[in-house]
Amino acid sequence: MPGNMAHAERERALALARESERILLSGHLRADGDCLGAQAVLFHAFRALGKECEILLPDPPDGRYGFLREKTPWAVKDPQAPLPPHDLLMVCDCSRLSRLGEMGALVEASEIPRIALDHHPLEEGKSPWTALFHDLNSPASGLLALEFSRALGVEPGPEACEAAFTALMTDTGWLKYSNAGPVAWEAAASLVAGGVDTVKVYHEVYQRAEPGRPRGIAAAMSNLEYHEDGKLALAWVDEASLDGEHASLEDTDEVLDLMRAVDGVEAVAFLMPRSGLWKASLRSLSVVDVNEVAETLGGGGHARASGVMFPEGTTLEEARGSLLKGLQDALRALP
Template structure:
């Protein structure tokens, strides 16, 4: 119990330190997250930015928001990537390790010499910042931001609570993943009490353009069932997008569809850009998507991770297969056999 109390005390202190740094900074705050932002990245950024603005602070949010999340963004709330940093700025980096500037989008963090606040829930975070709040035990960065908003003393409103609910909802798979804890529901209840529009969020997330379904038809034709059906893989390339009149944004949710295949413990969605390959990974049943991603130079969480590989797909496929085989062996599933299942 003492260790648990110490952990809670340490967490509370980190929340207060981050909030005090944000509250005391006299200049503008630039709120950033990772490239290709997901619901947790956008929700965390908007939740914190709106809370700071409610306190009268000058806030910049440079972000390219994907189509499927634009329903949450208000007119003029986000701006294009910064060409230069505002004088006297503080950088608040959310849902990504600030020590990996190649993944931080919206501004050149490597060229920034001012204070940095980092709020994140990835276990691979290297924990280096002026003020730091990192907790891999929580399923979404939005949960951490909610505690920071409380510590800031910012006024709660539907406009602050709803984006944080988006982050919590999306990173837990609508509260279906094993990462969900009693604390997750406690945070969700707080956000609902502050007016978060959960039903509205889900209704908007479930709407897809025609191109999404035209592309999905092509993607399903590429599906492979490997290792006795324990691994499900599909691929998309630029030619498929052109035929469907689609964009890369339409691909984002396909990996979760693959994960739903009965008997699958690992789902892999391959984005084939020609000169490079990007992988989205989802896992269950003791298999770690994170281990596969890390072996390929990427990162993420145990059930959800990703990696990017240079070169053509044929080369990346060999590396991917080696990483998958190693992880299945570690999980005691190497006896499942290899190769695609017969129809």
């Protein structure tokens, strides 16, 4: 089902892929399971069609998805190098050039056709893409990649099934979040029927944390505060307390899930340092549009899950203050 994707737009993307021989795949910074999974599905589809295809990431992906590399090769771009030769670029799980890091400028300057396959809200203004394969209602870009692959006549093999399953399950929090409707559950069932080792995928993604993770969560939760009569929960952790505990916090889903598990909480935000900047993760339960809140702070994402990287020089107090204000405004504006 194409959802809200315009039929002509979708056909244009498919036609471009059919006529291309050398396809370069990429995705957003710090690729997650959905971003990598979508690329892997497309990689195997294009290879099955006899096309040349490679995956080039703008920076190293989230380490929890390294297991996908057993079946799907990828490389991380050397910042000095140009883009490798290609006649089509396909970017997965992202439709904003700014989310490609330094690669964004190279892509913008290139004359080569480019497609975004994505389920995030589109940026306002003129589209930087030759064609879009976009559906805001799709629970995962990995499912859009499956649709794309099938429209090209390729049924997914075991590698693509595992990749699509990883994409779907990580973007829906293992089918927990509000984006997991009948489409997600049915897709999961058919991938499992196709032979995916679900226990292995769960173990790889959720049971191989670094030893410091529990202490990292403890450090983060020691700074938990509630606002707006308990409807808003905010927490943060700084570099010093993580170092002091020999703790680490690669992934923030568990912290956010814990905060969101409290009765009455509608919106949560968590601040932590990443690459010398303050990074905020925002989540909501059912009504607050945290994508809108993130956009006012220079970030973005989905209605129930979004993120912000605060500019260099922003202090913890400033980041905390603007997050708190943004979420308070959103909660107070509710009917």
